Amino acid sequence: MLAISVAEAQNTNQPPHKVLFIGDSLTYYQGGIYTHLEKLAAAAKPTVSVTADKSVFGGAFLRRLWDLQDPVNAIGAGAYDAVVLQEDLPETNIADFHEYARRFVAEIRKTRARPILLMAWAYPRLGWISMEQIASAHRDVARELSVEVAPVGLAWRAAAKARPTLNLYAPDREHPSIYGTYLATCVVYATIYGRDPSGVEYVASGVTPEEAGFLQKIAWQTVQVFKN
Numbered sequence: 001m002l003a004i005s006v007a008e009a010q011n012t013n014q015p016p017h018k019v020l021f022i023g024d025s026l027t028y029y030q031g032g033i034y035t036h037l038e039k040l041a042a043a044a045k046p047t048v049s050v051t052a053d054k055s056v057f058g059g060a061f062l063r064r065l066w067d068l069q070d071p072v073n074a075i076g077a078g079a080y081d082a083v084v085l086q087e088d089l090p091e092t093n094i095a096d097f098h099e100y101a102r103r104f105v106a107e108i109r110k111t112r113a114r115p116i117l118l119m120a121w122a123y124p125r126l127g128w129i130s131m132e133q134i135a136s137a138h139r140d141v142a143r144e145l146s147v148e149v150a151p152v153g154l155a156w157r158a159a160a161k162a163r164p165t166l167n168l169y170a171p172d173r174e175h176p177s178i179y180g181t182y183l184a185t186c187v188v189y190a191t192i193y194g195r196d197p198s199g200v201e202y203v204a205s206g207v208t209p210e211e212a213g214f215l216q217k218i219a220w221q222t223v224q225v226f227k228n
Contacts, residue, residue: 015193016081016114021054022071022104023086026120028056029170030181033084033118036204037185041193043202048193053078061092062100075107082192083108084150086118087138090126094137098144105145116191117142118184121153123174131157150191152184155222159183159215166211178206179215186219196220 021027021034030036034052041048055071057064062085065071075083085104087097101117108115119138122131131153142149156168159179168180176184182204186197197219203212 014081015048015050017048017050018078018080018082019050019052019192020074020078020080020083020113021052021056021086021118022065022074022083023054023056023118024060024065024088024091025056025058025175026088027084027086027118028054028058029175030178030204032056033181033185033188036181036202037188039204040185040189040197040200040202044189044193044195044197044200053080059088059091061088061096062104063092063096066100066103072104072107075104075111075113080111080113082114082116084116084118084188084192086120088120089134089137090123090129097137098141101141102145105147115145115147116188117147117149118188119149119151119153121156121168121180123169125172125174148191149226150184150188151222151226152187154226155183155187155219156180158222159218162218163214166214178204179211182207182212183215183219186216187223190220190223 027033034054037052038050041050055074057068089097105115117138122134134153138149166179167177170177189197197216203209
C-alpha cells in the first residue's frame with residue numbers, strides 16, 4: 001500500500017470538507033468532477049459535506065498549470081483539506097510529470113493539505129503512451145512523493161472491459177462522456193474518503209440507476225486493487 005506522510009495521516013482522521021481540483025478539461029468536462037463530488041458526497045450515508053473548488057485551464061498539463069501560477073496561488077489561499085492534481089500525461093512527458101508533481105506536492109504540503117494524484121486515461125489522439133504506462137508513471141511518482149493516487153484511468157479500463165457498450169468517451173474520443181465523469185467522480189470519492197460509493201443515490205443526469213451502480217462498483221474495486 002502506498003504510504004502517506006505523518007501530517008497527511010493525521011488529516012485523514014477527519015473526512016476532508018474542502019477540496020481543490022487542479023487540472024484541465026479532463027477534470028472540468030461534463031460539469032466537472034468537483035461538482036459531481038459535492039453531490040455524491042451529499043447523497044452518501046452518512047452524508048459528507050464537501051466544498052469542491054477548482055483551478056482548471058483547458059489543455060494545461062501540470063507544467064503549464066505551474067507556469068500559470070493561478071493554481072499555485074489557489075493552494076495557498078484556500079485552506080484546503082485535500083488537493084487533487086490531474087496530469088494529462090499524453091499531452092506532456094513523464095519527466096515533466098515527475099518534476100511538476102514534485103513542485104505541486106511541495107506547495108500542497110506547506111499548507112498541510114493532503115495531495116492526491118488523479119490518474120487520467122489514455123486516448124487515441126495522442127497514442128504514444130498506453131494506459132499501463134500512464135499507470136506505471138503514477139505509481140512511480142506516488143512512491144517517490146509518498147502520495148495517494150485516484151486510479152481513474154484503470155477504472156475506465158476495467159469498466160470498458162466489463163461493459164464495452166458503455167462509452168466512457170465523448171464523441172471526440174478524448175474527453176469524458178457523462179459516464180466517464182461519473183466514474184471518475186466515484187473513484188475520487190472512494191480514494192478521498194475510503195468509502196464504497198455503491199448504493200449512493202446520486203446519479204448524474206444521463207446515467208441510469210443501474211449504470212450508476214455498475215460504475216460505483218467498478219470504482220470501488222479498482223481503488224481497492226490499486227492500494228494493495
